[in-house]
Amino acid sequence: MTAQLAGSDNPTQVVLPGQAAAPDGPNDPFMMYLMHYAFRRDLYQFARTAPRTPVDDHATWQALHKRWALFRDTLHHHHTGEDQWLWPLLESRSSAAEQQTLAEMEAEHGVIDPLLAAGDAGFARLAAGADDAARLELADTLRRTHDRLIAHLAHEETDALALVQRHLSPQEWTDLEAKFGEDSSLTDLFRVAPWAIKGLDGGDLRSVRTHVPKPVWLIARLCLRRFTAADRRAFRYDPDATR
Template sequence: MSPIAHRPAGPALLDLPGQTSVAEGPLDLNGMYLAHHAFRRDLASFARAAAGTPVPEREVWRALGVRWERFGHVLHHHHSAEDEVLWPQLLDLVDGQGDADGRATLEAMETEHHLIDPLLAGCAEGFAAMAERPEEGTRQQLAGCVGRTREVLAHHLRHEEEEALPIVQRLLSQEGWDAVEEAAGSGTSIQRMRFLVPWIADGLTRPQLDAAFASVGNVFRVVLWGTRRRYARETSLAFRFA
């Protein structure tokens, strides 16, 4: 009998568009799934925008650069919390069980993170160049960089959902998961929250939003109410041609 059979049932977990697996178990992983949904959604929009935004549209390119900076900051912070808090805990646990396959999965998670950061930086440079000196050749290079980033991150998110998160549910304690969520939420300024909350909520149905608020706290309803209009205006400008 697997170790998870002895653990209590957990909350209802989200199954969002693009998500490839739901890791059932005692821990509330909905914050993870919400972030993954937002990463996938934005990268699809960035890919369309990079390919479709006319070269002379400097205002739109500037808005895209700002949106990419925010997107990249959230993604980097998300991965840092995993690298610094989540994977080290799990590596100790799988090693304690002599689980070589589990160690290989977790080491792959870290390796995949290292592939993503240079791509984020390269795309940021491309968006900045389009805002300053818009050229068709630069736009084409940027579109390729965004497409590659989307491809690499899609593989990573699928790998994490299908192989790493089941390890989380099987082995990690509630205290261990609380430490991960604390790290994920640390250092988030009020200004960042004004973007982060409507960004997470973007594209969710009412039942999905209700489940999200149940996981992250109803205070986020108030933040969403106060930030969604500005977020919608900024998103509409950045992705005007997406």
């Protein structure tokens, strides 16, 4: 889906499943929204699947542990870029009230990081062989991580992205996106590209395709079959997974 104010010359804003807002403005933070979509999708699926995965199915827990690492690494990279480059740049141009929003963004990252570490530990324990108590603890961790991250993404989309539209020029936004990708390798692209578009179909998928550079889109489609096979092994006990 897309959204644009009537009569506006600003770029059309992408609205993907679960997205809380898409503030109008001169910038096109499409990749931000796509990452947010993928983070939401993953946490819903981890939270659904972990309580249903038998504790003695070690191969599936190992697959889930590896899949969690992809989610965690991508989220960590995303949050690091915001903390290092995006929030400081916005803070230098913001009012006191707007700076409070940015302080809240950083504080929310600080709450989410320990939950991700707890998820790491929980998946590692179950991949190595654990019991029902460990699975219950992990399920609780995933539920709390889900609740915190979903609230944070909605806050970011509603308030922080409005500051991006208010204070940054399109060239500045383009430069920031380049910084976000500076330490990413080709291997990272082959991992993340198919992951990002998982679950999109219809108009949402077509909208994403119009925004993604053609080489990146080709990599995503090229790697999608292999990614999907591994993904299905990890989430084999998800009752809502597409078979």
